[in-house]
Amino acid sequence: MAKANESIAAGLIARLAPKRREAKGSVADDLFDEAFLKQLELLQVIARRLFSGRQRSERKTRKVGSGQEFADHREYSPGDDIRYMDWTVWVRLRHALIRLFEEDEDLPIRIIIDTSDSMMSSDGKKLRYAMQVGAALAYVGLANLDRVGVTMASRKAHTTLPAVRGKGRIFRVFEFMRGAESGGKTDLKATCGRVAAESPKPGLTVVLSDFYDLDGASEGLNMLRFRKHEPVAIQVLDPDEADPRRLALRGDVKLMDIEGGGDRDVTLAPATLTAYAEAHERFCAQLHSSCRSRGIHYIRADTDVPFDDLVLRIFREGGVLG
């Protein structure tokens, strides 16, 4: 088995090498290198162990249909298949009820990566991290024979990779990510709305963003939820941005929004930095609370945590791919 994995990784490297050269100058430069691919293989092996015993693509939808597992009753209405009548109830109560079953359906995975300018700060550290996590999730999903689609969007650009299936399609995912246009303002509401509209089937939708969008973030996630998606919010944070005390900023500065908002003259004192760190922490807590209240899985991803550690944490905590 190990030899087989190594041969797959070697093949992946051989196919990706020229692409890396073509994508020179992008945020994704050297992103999906040999080490990354080896880590993906390792993740896939670990994921297989975590999900061992489960049939492939047996993720259940919330749809009620023709599955094997009883889900509910409903009143009989003319035209219903009488094979699903609950005769026991009819005999006992003389009440016509139809038995409903959960429908086993292939659940698509949609990965949304925020490519706005805020994700490009600190030399695109957050975007790179989000792409790594997204690629890892996609790889694991493809390895499980799930259909995986990727959307990289901001207000400026919105590109979508239609859902693909099969482990070998991971290279398309890489190429898509490498070639996606980045920049522009954060607009999670529009992005999520568009994804929800474009998706023919609701599924697991992982949103990788810093969520630096005070109102749009919650609305976008809500929009996915209303379209029967199972949204997962992964907030990618740069610790230096979350706590600017680590950067030891001082004095009179002009704060400029990376997404092109207005600038602001401020005097940075230790107290100001502390206040910002506390406000940022409150913002994250508020997002977490908001997600939890809506049944949305929330994961905080600091960029100083290796992406593979984060992915494993996601697997272990469950609810995303498990």
Place this chain on the structure above:
Amino acid sequence: MTLGGWTLAQMWPLMAVGTAAITAMYLLRMRRRRVVVPFAALWEQVTRQSESRRLWRKLRRLLSWLVQVLILGLICLALGDPKPEVWLRDPMTTAVVIDRSASMTAPSDEQPLQSRLAVAKMHAEEAVQGLGPTDNAVVIAAGEEVAVASPMAGDPSVLVPGIKAIEATHGEADLSRALALATHAVSEQPGPRIIVLTDGALSTAGAEALSQCVEGPVPCTVRTIPGPAENVAITAFAARRYPYARDKIEVLAEVENLGDAAILVRLDIEADGVSVGQRELSLPAGASERVSLPQLDAARSRFIARLSHANGATNDDGTPAAVGLAHDDLAYAVVPPLTPLNVVLVTDGSNLFVEAALLTLDDHIRLSAIDPTAARAGAAELEEADVVFFDVGAEKLPDPLPSKHLVIFDPWRHEDSPFFIPKRADKVRPFLTEQDRKHPIMDHVVLKDVNIGRGTTFTTAPGDQMLVGTLGETIGVLREKATVTVAFGFDPRQSDLPMRSAFPVLIDNIVRYVAQREAGFVASIGVGQGRELVLAKLGLPSDGVTRVEITAPDGATHEAPVERGRFRLRALQPGFYRIAGLDGAVAGAAVELAVNQTSVRASDLHDRVAALELPPAAEAEAAPPPDPLSGGPLWTLIILGVAGIIALEWATYHRRVTV
């Protein structure tokens, strides 16, 4: 302050242009450092509060401008190379002489809560603090002993500790030696001068030395620290045994009011911690009064006299307040030890009456008898004798006679007698017609009807006293010089005097008279007086003693060599000194000696400097203000100050970029 570099005319344009440039730069908009943030909306929420402090920000900007202008001003000042005036004058060498006599412990007029010495030390510190970078000073403390408190130095940090360490001593200030030392120390140095800090309560010698110093080649100025002259002192204190009752003692104290106003004081005398007498004395200005306590038990050995205010005035801490000077409010005395007189009788053995009379005095004398031959051979007993009785009859006297107290009967039996009072005439059956009955030797003695076979009269010299005479000629004589000589010009064997009751009385009177004169017992000595003391006179036999251990009242001990029964002692503290023999026959034995401040001059607080009428130039001026910088160019310190301000500004305002 003088500018050694740029002139004011050169500095002002730079200052004006620089200030204008700084102001122009501050009027331009500040270019802030740009910081790109990913979440400006959150920053806006946080920084909204700081916006409300815009007024303070404006003030801070003004303050920053002022700091920059200050830095520019300091740089201009540094270019001017400022130098204090004191740096530019010629170097000076100053000898500061501080009077630390006992009188300096009295309060001063200048600062009543401080002693004169404290004020003098303060002025001395001011003087050394005002030294220029090329000046030097030496500090001399003048007490009973003269000491260099601080060696020659130019750094006040070296000189001041020595000044602070000066403490008052007992006794007077030896200004003569102190000024001689000061003159010697600075005379060869550049810009010599002497500053004398004293309260003016000087001895005659001190005042004369000061006057000579002022008129001397080295400029000498005097700064007096006046104070009230009120003081009452114990000027004498002694205890003695009664001549005729040696188991009883008498204590005598003399108290003198040296101030200018009448005062009522109380004198307490205690012996070995027990009060034995108390007197209240009302003393007009300048008056003195003697107090004696008679018939005290001789068992007491230590006496202390203590002077205090009659109204019981006390200090803040509850201790009795001093009457003027505290040093002279205490006096000490010890009772002289009972030591027998060493009497040697030179006799041919034919007259036992003299020996018998002497033997009755056995309690007071140690009698030894030798024959004339041994005396002529220079017997050792004569060397140790206090009194030598010669009753040799027909034998010859030793030549020369021992230099002791002598009692000689019939010294001119032989014409070649070595006796130093010349013979006047031989007398046959002389009648004793005159007698000095008031003289102690003749007390209770009547000789006028004594029958004498033969005798000789003496040719007396001025100072000799005739004890007994015959028809105007002296036949019994007393000569007192270094020693006492009592001579009778007849032989007791050739008279009926030994048969009379007057004879033992006469012998006893002679012995007592000599003993009292010999009593040279040193009851007390003065503080600071270095003097030679005879062990025997302290009541400690000097047989074979080569070293003594001296223990001061504060417990400090030192050894002193003894040579021929004498040693030198310079006592610097009042109190009881203990003298112990370390070797010889008295090894381990000890006696006590009282030391007092007995100098009336040292207790007199009147200013004698004013009476000297010193020229105005001799009055010391107030010390110049301390030189803030004792060395190094001032501009370097200014630049350091500028660097400090910049560092402070950077630390408090750093990361701010102004254009």
